[in-house]
Amino acid sequence: MIRQSERKIVNIWEGLKYACILAVLVFIGSLLLGEASSNASIEEVESAVTATMDLSGMEKASNRMMKRLYGLNANDYEGAVLYISTFNMDVEELLIVKVKDISQTETVSAAAESRKETQLTNFDGYGVEQCQLLNDSILNVRGNYIFFVVSPNAKEAEKAFLGSL
Amino acid sequence: MIFSSIFFLYVFLPITLLLYFLMPKPGKNIVLLIVSLIFYAWGEPIYVFLMLFSIIFNYLTGMEIEAYREEGEERRVRFCFWLAVGVNLGLLGFFKYYGFFLENLNAILPFDIPYKELPLPVGISFYTFQTLSYVIDVYWGKVKVQKNVLSFGLYVTMFPQLIAGPIVQYSDIERQLKKRKTTLTKFGEGTTWFLRGLGKKVLLANNIGMAFDAINAIPKGELSVLAAWVGCLAYTMQIYYDFGGYSDMAIGLGKMFGFEFVKNFEYPYISKSITEFWRRWHISLSSWFRDYVYIPLGGNRVSTPKCIRNIFIVWILTGFWHGAAWNFMIWGLYYGILLCLEKYVFKSFLERMPEFLKHVYTMFFVMIGWGFFFSTSMGDAFGYLGAMFGMNGMPLVDSNARYYLMSNLWILVICVICATPAAYRWFRSFAFSRGKYRVGISVLLYGGILLLSTAYLVNATYNPFLYFRF
Amino acid sequence: MENRRRTQYREKNIRYAERKEKRRRRIRKKMKKQYILSALLLLLTLSVVVIANGIKQDSEFSPTENRMLTQKPEMDWTTIQDGSFMTDYESYVSDQFIGRDWWISLKLSVDRLLGKKESNGVYLGKQQYLMEVLSTPDEVNLERNLNAVLEFQKKHSDLNFFFTLIPNAAYILTDFMPDNAPVRDQEEDIQRVKEKLGSAVTFLDVTETMRAYRREGIYYKTDHHWTSRGAYEAFQAMASGLLIENPATEYDIYPVTDQFSGTLASKSGYRKAKDTIEIYIPLGVTNEYVVYYPDEQKKTASLYDSESLNQKDQYEVFLGGNHAMVDITTTCEDNRCLLLFKDSYANAFIQFLTPYFREIIMIDPRYYYEDIENIISSRNVTDILFLYNANTFFEDNSLADVLISELDETVEETESSEQQTQETDAETETQTEQETVQTETTE
Structure with missing residues (x-):
């Protein structure tokens, strides 16, 4: 009698154990696959993000500007928008890129990183607020979207970005 | 989180001490378990799930092994044991070595297998070895199974040794988990x-x-x-x-x-x-390898060629444990060779x-080893x-x-x-x-x-x- | 007899054992005392610091470090998940730590005591000189920048082109460097630039001049810039090269502050020394001008911004710091218009140039994104000067973009390739540039 109930418990343990293994496999799978690509259009994401930001001191930059500042060719991507400060001594920027192919994400995020580095050296020792903004900048890669923002509202903008995907 | 940080010293530690010593005795282990999980999650908010998995899985394995053993079902015991060894090493191997493995595979293969590099979960090399020591000791009957999942969890996660060891063997700490003394001295x-x-x-x-x-x-x-x-x-x-x-x-x-x-x-x-x-x-690492690899392989109580083989197995593993890169392998191999030479060739010469x-x-050879x-x-090393x-x-x-x-x-x-x-x-x-x-x-x-x-x-x-x- | 000796011996042994036991007990007692005192010490320190940190108000800005301090981060699920909350919180705790400045200076004193000669990329030289560690040229960008300069010169071959690189303190002030400190041979790097630029661009080499005056305070002790004195000596050496006849030799020199503590003091944390900033007013020449800052849409009649003297970075007294563009018009009768591509070294140099040009347009390529060709055509530019300090120039990656991006369709580039590697960046850049220019015109 006792034997049997014990046996039952062992079976439960075993079941739990396999559930654990299954869970960890799912966990690893989700890590490997990363975030699923988003179908949201770049315009939707752009309008969601810009709604959270004060754009009075910023303007939408041309593709040429994107090429110069980030070395990115807008036509290589499904969609890419860049906002920069109208005033040259401001560092506020917003870059949203939707890639055609996940393999492009690395190039884009590296470009954003190096843009940040360049700006940091440019303002190092001169612009205290600028350096602070740059240090607080957010770079987020979510599936097929790359998001880079330098702004006092960076956190809200990021939330809007994540919400819009 | 690391100990040598302002945050640990002046925020985490004071809070932990306060909670731990205010808590009446039965709750102390729970406090320690919770702060340890927070300690880990602080640096690895995602991988903390991996650690929780590791705790539950190995806990269940221990319980099963004991239950089957009481029933005398040795075959099931063995299966449980090897499954646990496989899963533990599999996880460690996957997180630590699969990037390295694919990188080298891609170098040989004519085509590229795309893969995503995952960051290494902090401390996984340490806590995997700890859980392994538990499972093996239970299997060998060296220790009694831990029936309390909280105590077992505490053994795996205990924050002082969580990230960088020492690798505590379960048998060393079994009793302390239940009963230990804390005095001002x-x-x-x-x-x-x-x-x-x-x-x-x-x-x-x-x-x-x-x-x-x-x-x-x-x-x-x-x-x-x-x-x-x-x-x-x-x-x-x-x-x-x-x-x-x-x-x-x-x-x-x-x-x-x-x-x-x-x-x-x-x-x-x-x-x-x-x-x-x-x-x-x-x-703690050398003794782990000694107790769980070298001695089970026969240690030095076997013929000289076999003993040399054992030494090399242990040292290549030791090298590899330190990181997924060829230079760590070479470093391990280097020590394997040196130790064999000391043991079999230069022994009497060295003594004189x-x-x-x-x-x-x-010191000369140790420093070269660090190189x-x-x-x-490897190019860097030889340079x-x-x-x-x-x-x-x-x-x-x-x-x-x-x-x-x-x-x-x-x-x-x-x-x-x-x-x-x-x-x-x-x-x-x-x-x-x-x-x-x-x-x-x-x-x-x-x-x-x-x-x-x-x-x-x-x-x-x-x-x-x-x-x-x- | 025998017995007595034996008992004596035994007694001696017992006494010895007793003494040993006593000693052991004493040590154990002392050890216990040490442990208990240590425990109390730790607990006391922790509680005092925790309480002090709790009481202390968070501050926003650290004047000593010249940076904004991290504020308490807000906790939410996303920031916890990606770990940014934790890292932010850790830097918040250490940034707002009680007596932060005191701790930092304590650390620096210990470093000094241990014989450290460097702090955070700054050499701690003799006589309180601080000098920035020299940068290693970024070869890819250097090549690209210099090619761009040559290309630009070809396009505007009717203009006078001048180029100068000011060597940095760590290279020039050998007398004040820590003994044996590794220094890059900047002269060699500068010579390479000179050779590359060839004869089309007049290279004004001031290395010898700077070296000759190395004991005259030509660099600030606490800042990475040159002093007005340094700029003055360089100007004297460069004047004839810049085709300036009869440059003024007499100047009124006004010290505007003797409390200057510059960027290197901030960076290294060694802030004992103070520098004097001087301004130089030329005598015997007409020197009237209006300075226009297009970005701020602000006009002033002075090169100096006295308000800057009330702030941390007093070097900003020259032109109020860096601007993407500064436009200076003067009453000079000579009809020369100078387009100056520059870094912050030029800010202290400009005071020597105003008497000799009708207009000076300063462009800082790091911040400037507009079309440079417009300026050249609309302002009647006659001379172009590139003035950088060597350290900045060797790391710069913005000059080529300003010069080259507007190069028109006549520039011919080979091969169109989809792939962009770093090396071919410059080429593909102009390539795609052309494309975009074309598509834009067709639109």
């Missing part, structure tokens, strides 16, 4: 361990590490012989104080909460042979060498080692060498002295011999360490921790 003993470790890590390792980084950044073709040796010595000291200091802190924190961990370092640089060095360096030469011999260890690639012997055509001494030697001279001297038992022995005999204020002065010295470490940590933009990688 023991807490104080822990404090002295902790502060010594903090000083080693923050004041010595970080400082001398900067010298190594500067020298290692010089192109290998422009390193003079002396500069290369100064750099290598700096690294030799850095890795010892970094890892040794961290282990001391772990032991100290353990004592504060009433635990006794095994010693992890025993003045390795005073060894008189490579064999002795490995008895004094990272003791004058004491002084024994030290020189040991493999700190390089990021650096070449520079140490003037193979790059640079002179013996140049201004670089003089500059780095002179600007780090004091710290190097302190490092070398503290790497021998002499300094601590002197300190003890000073503190504990007759005289009124001696104990007070020694405590002030500990206070000084805390003060200076805080100053360095507040200022630290530079606080990398070497053993995170493993």
Whole structure:
């Protein structure tokens, strides 16, 4: 009698154990696959993000500007928008890129990183607020979207970005 | 989170101590378990799930093994056991080595397999070895199964040894999980361990590490012989104080909460042979490999060829444990060869060498070993080692060498002295011999360490921790 | 007899053992005392610091470090998940730590005591000189920048082209460097630039001049810039090269502050020394001008911004710091218009140039994104000067973009390839540039 109930418990343990293994496999799978690509259009994401930001001191930059500042060719991507400060001594920027192919994400995020580095050296020792903004900048890669923002509202903008995907 | 940070010292630790000592006895383990999970999640908010999995899975395995054993179903026991070994090693292997494996596979294959590099979960090499030691010991019947999942969880996650060891074997700590004593004296003993470790890590390792980084950044073709040796010595000291200091802190924190961990370092640089060095360096790792790999393979009670095979298996694994890269493999192999030579070829010769030469011999090979260890690639390693012997055509001494030697001279001297038992022995005999204020002065010295470490940590933009990688 | 000796012996042994036991007990007692005192020490320190940190108000800005301090981060699920909350919180705790400045200075004193000669990329020289560690040229960008300059010169071959690189303190002030400190041979790097630029661009080499005056305070002790004195000596050496006849030799020199503590003091943390900033007013020449800052749409009649003297970075007294563009018009009768591509070294140099040009347009390529060709065509530019300090120039990656991006379709580039590697960046850049220019015109 006792034997049997014990046996039952062992079976439960075993079941739990396999559930654990299954869970960890799912966990690893989700890590490997990363975030699923988003179908949201770049315009939707752009309008969601810009709604959270004060754009009075910023303007939408041309593709040429994107090429110069980030070395990115807008036509290589499904969609890419860049906002920069109208005033040259401001560092506020917003870059949203939707890639055609996940393999492009690395190039884009590296470009954003190096843009940040360049700006940091440019303002190092001169612009205290600028350096602070740059240090607080957010770079987020979510599936097929790359998001880079330098702004006092960076956190809200990021939330809007994540919400819009 | 690492111990040598302002956040740990002045936020996490005070809160933890307060909670732990306010909590009545039955709850203490739960407090410790929860703060340990927070401690881990603080640095690895996602991978904490992996750790929770590891706890539950190995706990269940232990319970099952015992239940089946009571029923005499040895086949099921064996299956459970090997499944657990497979899963534990599989997880470790996957997170640590699959990027390396695919990278090398891609190099051979005509086509590329795309893969996503996952960051390594901190401490996975350490806690996997701990859970393995538990499962194996249960299987061997060396320990009783842990019926309390909280106690088992505490064994796996306990924050003092979570990230960088010492690798605590379950059998060593089994009883302490249930019953241990915390007294003010023991807490104080822990404090002295902790502060010594903090000083080693923050004041010595970080400082001398900067010298190594500067020298290692010089192109290998422009390193003079002396500069290369100064750099290598700096690294030799850095890795010892970094890892040794961290282990001391772990032991100290353990004592504060009433635990006794095994010693992890025993003045390795005073060894008189490579064999002795490995008895004094990272003791918990060497003993783990000894107990769970070397001896089960037959140890040295088998024929000489088999014994040599065992030695090589252990040392290649040891090398590989340190990181998924060829240079760690070579480093392990290097020690395998040295140990075999010491054991079978040069044994009597070494014994007849004058004491002084024994030290020189040991340190020489240990330092060359670090050359493999700190390089990021084999090419780098040979470049650096070449520079140490003037193979790059640079002179013996140049201004670089003089500059780095002179600007780090004091710290190097302190490092070398503290790497021998002499300094601590002197300190003890000073503190504990007759005289009124001696104990007070020694405590002030500990206070000084805390003060200076805080100053360095507040200022630290530079606080990398070497053993995170493993 | 025998017995007596034996008992004596035994007694001696017992006494010895007793003494040993006593000693052991004493040590154990002392050890216990040490442990308990250590425990109390730790607990006391922790509680004092925790309480002090709790009481202390968070501050926003650290004047000593010249940076904004991290504020308490807000906790939410996303920031916890990606770990940014934790890292932010850690830097918040250490940034707002009680007595932060005191701890930092304590650390620096210990470093000094241990014989450290460097702090955070700054050499701690003799006589309180601080000098920035020299940068290693970024070869890819250097090549790209210099090619762009040559290309630009070809396009505007009717203009006078001047180029100068000011060597840095760590290279020039050998007398004040820590002994044996490794220094890059900047002169060699500068010579390479000179050779590359060839004869079409007049290279004004001031290395010898700077070296000759190395004991005259030509660099600040606490800042990475040159002093007005340094700029003055360089100007004297460069004047004839710049085709300036009869440059003024007499100047009124006004010290505007003797409390200057510059960027290197901030960076290294060694802030004992103080520098004097001087301004130089030329005598015997007409020197009237209007300075226009297009970005701020602000006009002033002075090169000096006295308000800057009340702030941390007093070097900003020259032109109020860096601007993407500064336009200076003067009453000079000579009809020369100078387009100056520059870094912050030029800010202290400009005071020597105003008497000799009708207009000076300063462009800082790091911040300037507009079309440079417009300026050249609309302002009648006659001279172009590139003035950088060597350290900045060797790391710069913005000059080529300003010069080259507007190069028109006549520039011919080979191969169109989809792939962009770093090396071919410059080429593909102009390539795609052309494309975009074309598509834009067709639109």
